[in-house]
Amino acid sequence: MTAIEQLAAHVSRRDGLGLSSALGERLALHVADTVGAWIAATATAEGRRLIRFREAMRQPGAAGFGGADLAADLARNCALARLSEVDDIHLAAMTTAGAIVIPGALTIARSLPDREGSDLTAAIVGGYEAMIRLGLAIDGPANLYRGIWPTYFSAPFGIAAVAARLMELDASQTAHALALAPTLSAPGVGHHNAPTTSRWLAVGHAARNGLAAAVAAQSGFTADLKLLDSGFLTNIYGITPVLSGLTEGLGGEPMLGQVSLKPWCAARQTMAATQALREIVAQGVAPDAIVEVRAAVLPPHQKMIDHGVVAGDRASHLTSLQYQMAVAALTPDAARDVGQSPGALAPALQAFMARIKVAGDDALLAGYPSAWPARVTVVTRSATHERAVTHVPGDPARPLGATDVAQKFHSLVAPVLGAERANDLFGRIVGGPDDHGALVSLLDEIDRACGLALAGRS
DSSP: HHHHHHHHHHTTTTOOOOHHHHHHHHHHHHHHHHHHHHHHHSSHHHHHHHHHHHTTTOOTTSHHHHHHHHHHHHHHHHHHHHHSSOSSSBTTTTTOOHHHHHHHHHHHHOOTTTTTTTHHHHHHHHHHHHHHHHHHHHHHHHHTTTTTTTTHHHHHHHHHHHHHHTTOOOOOOOHHHHHHHGGOOOOOOOOSSSTOHHHHHHHHHHHHHHHHHHHHHTOOOOOOTTTTTTTTHHHHHHHHHHHHHHHTTSSSSSSGGGBOOSSSSSSSSGHHHHHHHHHHHHHOOOOEEEEEEEEEHHHHHHHHHHHHOOOTTTHHHHHEEEEEHHHHHHOOOGGGOOOOOOOOOOOHHHHHHEEEEEEOOGGGOOOGOOOEEEEEEEEEESSSEEEESSSSSTTTSSSSOOHHHHHHHHHHHHHHHHHHHHHHHHHHHSSSSSHHHHHTTTHHHHHHHHHHTTTTTO
């Protein structure tokens, strides 16, 4: 069997995918975390553009399974969750699977009312497996900095796995869906960052291509099952896949257990250094006493995060280590603001950013890419303080508990839907019945948020 066939046989299993009760509880938190990110994104300028685009593309009479409306809803929903930049991430694979897999599974499941809650759970777990394993196989962290974005590349693969499981495709059909998906991938979107960036549109359509791959396989189309074993990725993308990433440990603990939740809204590459500064301040170092901050970061990350910000350019704020550290020191409550694109910086933020120097440090690479550490030195007028952080809150080594996720969820959702509805929604996800209707009904709240955005009330 090829690597794709082995993975397909695992994803299409009908006896579950090895989800323990503890991991089932973690999955509920990941669903809540993703739904919170998804709803919060509707209140951003980029989110409103996606919602308006979806309405402009609406095609009456095309709402049947596999039709244009389902595919367009899938694209919108995955793009919204991903653009939040507060979604989960698997560090070693560099894939943000939850933002693709969870909205994809819920959207597709709504069109299949005869499926049970266990089918939806299996589809989500299988989607995580597919996206993360493909990210590992292509060495996502290394290829991101070549311009090949692992989440964009693996999104069709993940959604093909989700759709195949929900559509009850057999192992052979699932294999053909997975084999077709990489040929429909969007490996990159360039380096365009602007208020009207199309990068989120691209990731949404990458996800929708995964649905097309599954529907094609169901319709009898076949694909090259040796695609990843052959020279396809090497010849087209300059990637030599490590196929063991797709198959090693299949049947053991699902990859979901290795996924990190983000504690606040930012590029994950900025978080270890920012957390180190937070911990130094929490020890009693007053921000206004700080005269210099030296941040040692992973060399592969330095170019991405060592820069200032551009007014109105949200991506520049999310990826600027100087900005993220200044916010953490001076206005920490703003860290969960998914919008994060102020028109102009407060003078105090600008002054603090100017005190921060960033440098790459090869010594930090020992555990990379499974861990993304940083070391921060803070100089005050009277002392020097140093802090190294290997794992941030939300990493598997420092997991967020239900209370932490609930607080994060409330901070993201209450500004959009109100505090009462946010509390009710979180309880429905984490403590409610595990059945198809209860989980798929979450989409009613997403639709409500999208409606508020269209009405200009978000």
